[in-house]
Amino acid sequence: MSDTSTINSKGQLLTNDGVPLKESLRKSLRRTKIRSFLLILAPLLFISILFVNPIVQLLSRSIDDTLINQVFPETFAQYEVWEDKSLLPSEEMFAAVIIDIRNTHKLPDGKGKQLLGKSGTRMNYEYSGWRSLLKKTVKEAIKVDKKSKEEVKPFTWEAPFKDKMVKKDKRWGKVETWQSLGAMKDPYTMGYYLNAVDLRYDANKNIIEKKEYLQIYKTIWMRTLKVSLMVTIFCLILAYPVSYLLATLPMRTSNLLMICVLMPFWTSLLVRIVAWMIMLQQHGVVNDTLLTILPCFEGMVNLPFFGETNIDLCFGEEDRLPMMYNFTGTIIVMTQILLPFMILPIYSVMKGIPPSYMKAAQNLGATPIMAFIRVYMPQSVPGIGAGCILVFIVAIGYYITPELVGGKDGQMIGNFVAREMQRTLNWGLGAAIGSILLVAVLILYWAYDRLIGLDNLKMG
Amino acid sequence: MKFPSYTTTKQKLWHYFYLFFCGFVLFFLVAPLVVVIPLSLTNSPYLQFIPEMKLFSFDTWSFNFDGYGTRWYRELFGMCDTVTQATTVCTNRWMIGIKNSAVIAVFATLFASILGTLAALGLSNRHMPFNRAIMALMISPMIVPLIITASGLFFFFAKVNLVATITGLVIAHTILGIPFVVITVTASLSGFDNNLMRAASNLGGSPLRNFFKIQAPLIAPGVISGALFAFITSFDEVVIVLFVGGPDQYTLPRQMWSGIRNEISPTILAAATILVLFSILLLSTLEMLRRRSERIRGVRPG
Numbered sequence: 001m002s003d004t005s006t007i008n009s010k011g012q013l014l015t016n017d018g019v020p021l022k023e024s025l026r027k028s029l030r031r032t033k034i035r036s037f038l039l040i041l042a043p044l045l046f047i048s049i050l051f052v053n054p055i056v057q058l059l060s061r062s063i064d065d066t067l068i069n070q071v072f073p074e075t076f077a078q079y080e081v082w083e084d085k086s087l088l089p090s091e092e093m094f095a096a097v098i099i100d101i102r103n104t105h106k107l108p109d110g111k112g113k114q115l116l117g118k119s120g121t122r123m124n125y126e127y128s129g130w131r132s133l134l135k136k137t138v139k140e141a142i143k144v145d146k147k148s149k150e151e152v153k154p155f156t157w158e159a160p161f162k163d164k165m166v167k168k169d170k171r172w173g174k175v176e177t178w179q180s181l182g183a184m185k186d187p188y189t190m191g192y193y194l195n196a197v198d199l200r201y202d203a204n205k206n207i208i209e210k211k212e213y214l215q216i217y218k219t220i221w222m223r224t225l226k227v228s229l230m231v232t233i234f235c236l237i238l239a240y241p242v243s244y245l246l247a248t249l250p251m252r253t254s255n256l257l258m259i260c261v262l263m264p265f266w267t268s269l270l271v272r273i274v275a276w277m278i279m280l281q282q283h284g285v286v287n288d289t290l291l292t293i294l295p296c297f298e299g300m301v302n303l304p305f306f307g308e309t310n311i312d313l314c315f316g317e318e319d320r321l322p323m324m325y326n327f328t329g330t331i332i333v334m335t336q337i338l339l340p341f342m343i344l345p346i347y348s349v350m351k352g353i354p355p356s357y358m359k360a361a362q363n364l365g366a367t368p369i370m371a372f373i374r375v376y377m378p379q380s381v382p383g384i385g386a387g388c389i390l391v392f393i394v395a396i397g398y399y400i401t402p403e404l405v406g407g408k409d410g411q412m413i414g415n416f417v418a419r420e421m422q423r424t425l426n427w428g429l430g431a432a433i434g435s436i437l438l439v440a441v442l443i444l445y446w447a448y449d450r451l452i453g454l455d456n457l458k459m460g
Numbered sequence: 461m462k463f464p465s466y467t468t469t470k471q472k473l474w475h476y477f478y479l480f481f482c483g484f485v486l487f488f489l490v491a492p493l494v495v496v497i498p499l500s501l502t503n504s505p506y507l508q509f510i511p512e513m514k515l516f517s518f519d520t521w522s523f524n525f526d527g528y529g530t531r532w533y534r535e536l537f538g539m540c541d542t543v544t545q546a547t548t549v550c551t552n553r554w555m556i557g558i559k560n561s562a563v564i565a566v567f568a569t570l571f572a573s574i575l576g577t578l579a580a581l582g583l584s585n586r587h588m589p590f591n592r593a594i595m596a597l598m599i600s601p602m603i604v605p606l607i608i609t610a611s612g613l614f615f616f617f618a619k620v621n622l623v624a625t626i627t628g629l630v631i632a633h634t635i636l637g638i639p640f641v642v643i644t645v646t647a648s649l650s651g652f653d654n655n656l657m658r659a660a661s662n663l664g665g666s667p668l669r670n671f672f673k674i675q676a677p678l679i680a681p682g683v684i685s686g687a688l689f690a691f692i693t694s695f696d697e698v699v700i701v702l703f704v705g706g707p708d709q710y711t712l713p714r715q716m717w718s719g720i721r722n723e724i725s726p727t728i729l730a731a732a733t734i735l736v737l738f739s740i741l742l743l744s745t746l747e748m749l750r751r752r753s754e755r756i757r758g759v760r761p762g
Binding site for chain 1: 471478479481482485486488489490491492493495496499507508509575576578579581582583584585587588589592594595596597598599600601603604605606607608609611612613614615616617631634635638667692695696698699703713716717720721728729731732735736739740742743
């Protein structure tokens with residue numbers, strides 16, 4: 001039957017085996033889908049488990065406040081019923097603190113001590129002084145009466161605690177200390193994010209600005225944005241003419257010049273930074289060269305209108321430009337490092353623009369400049385877009401270059417993430433800054449995919 | 461330079477200015493790398509040019525090589541006994557670093573090439589659901605700021621006891637290498653004619669045999685250039701090593717990093733010169749591959 005009839009009773013086209021063609025095609029499509037899926041499975045799992053998962057875990061640190069809630073459940077419960085937050089809380093709340101400390105301290109294997117230590121650090125972020133206050137109080141709260149003959153020795157400190165605590169440390173008598181608990185009472189907090197943009201919670205969990213002298217991150221965010229924008233613009237200005245040259249020159253010459261673009265691209269980042277240090281330092285190549293080639297004229301000259309004037313046109317030892325370990329250094333070095341990322345996409349787009357368009361425009365009466373602006377430039381816009389987004393994405397998360405050549409005023413947000421992670425050890429804050437940065441980068445990445453398409457991403 | 465007869469002086473001037481500007485940009489790109497080479501061949505412990513290094517004297521009209529030598533190269537290769545002036549600490553950390561970097565880079569490249577190629581092959585199927593999203597995910601390690609990746613991996617590795625191990629570094633560098641392989645292999649697959657595979661199946665080849673006989677040789681240049689990118693990325697990576705590497709895990713970039721930050725010595729320049737030469741070697745390999753792939757596909761270089 002299968003040999004003779006190729007159409008069944010329902011009017012469907014059949015294959016040689018007598019299966020409807022549609023179904024057979026669907027089957028084969030499904031088979032290729034499964035095969036592709038199996039191919040992807042290993043790399044997908046690898047990236048998901050070892051890359052995405054760690055980053056998600058890192059980001060979850062930025063809102064996590066469970067530790068402190070685990071240690072002070074009673075205290076926070078009392079905080080909820082504390083009515084007038086401008087007055088000192090009642091005896092119950094003082095007692096709750098002591099109960100929480102004692103309960104936590106009881107935990108086996110020194111876990112309690114560790115938890116209390118970590119809590120102190122956490123509380124210190126909200127109100128400085130908490131760490132020492134807590135340490136002092138813990139020491140007092142867990143003292144037991146050694147002379148007692150009972151099996152479970154009673155604590156030396158007995159209720160009421162309020163006066164004893166205030167007497168021990170007068171910070172317990174300050175309402176600000178108690179108010180600062182408000183920012184920590186929920187297991188999830190936005191506190192780190194607020195901190196990352198120089199805001200904070202007040203006692204009633206309203207968001208307010210930090211005190212002027214405590215604001216640091218706003219400046220850093222602005223500087224990061226400024227550096228990235230400046231580097232992008234400089235790269236564009238430098239890259240556009242060069243890309244045009246490379247795209248219009250004969251293949252042989254342009255390939256040769258292309259090596260100049262690709263060589264730095266392929267050279268180690270650290271090598272390039274060392275190279276720039278030699279170029280830009282106080283006694284570096286650039287300053288030495290300027291010193292040698294710039295004219296030096298000094299002396300009295302009789303000028304019309306001004307009369308006898310002392311003119312000093314010397315570029316002397318004291319005029320050596322500071323170009324390293326500051327903002328300028330960061331900009332110069334980052335521009336050189338990221339320039340190939342701008343040249344390559346623009347070049348590849350320009351390569352596809354037929355030169356005859358410009359000639360046609362000029363034939364129709366446009367001046368060369370007009371033809372370039374009206375005909376050539378609009379066609380190169382995709383390349384410009386790709387290059388700018390790419391450079392900006394890479395620049396905004398830069399860490400190594402500002403760290404090594406940035407000095408004090410060239411530090412970017414990436415350096416502060418590293419600082420929180422490695423030195424200050426305020427991991428929550430580091431994670432919050434990092435996640436803001438990550439969101440910015442991902443938005444740009446998404447825009448890149450939408451506008452240009454990831455499959456057009458090329459290297460070299 | 462030949463101009464058509466109708467070119468005005470202004471246009472000519474403009475053109476020369478334009479060429480000068482382009483020359484300046486290319487100079488800006490390459491000059492710093494070239495400066496490193498002569499400085500690495502000096503005997504002085506300073507990272508700057510000093511009068512003793514003047515190669516040619518116009519006064520006596522003669523060459524002078526006194527200031528030059530291979531001192532820093534000997535130090536780089538850990539030949540400490542031959543160093544006469546001991547101004548900097550001589551260690552064999554550089555050699556350990558080079559060895560560690562090479563081992564990590566080779567393994568990371570291998571894994572990244574395999575995983576990246578698999579992903580690119582799977583993603584080349586246009587009917588695959590979530591194709592675009594998976595592609596974006598695979599390329600994301602290249603986009604996410606390194607400092608975030610490094611912090612994330614640090615906490616994760618601390619949990620699974622991979623901090624300060626070679627395995628941990630290999631995993632991290634594999635992650636960084638995958639996007640490059642995915643991109644280059646996808647690019648070489650985009651020019652691949654699927655009818656070739658159909659024809660092969662028609663002729664009775666099994667899918668596996670078809671892959672190795674037909675598809676693999678055609679995408680090989682893509683795989684190799686992706687692998688080169690992955691290798692160079694791993695060989696040059698410092699942020700992740702600083703975060704997840706142990707205090708005794710020296711790699712070449714880490715050694716350079718601490719060299720730049722702490723005991724700045726021209727040994728860095730010797731290492732830098734070797735790396736520059738190395739990158740030239742890689743670049744020529746890549747160019748050769750590109751020409752080969754064009755030849756195979758019958759694309760003629762213009």
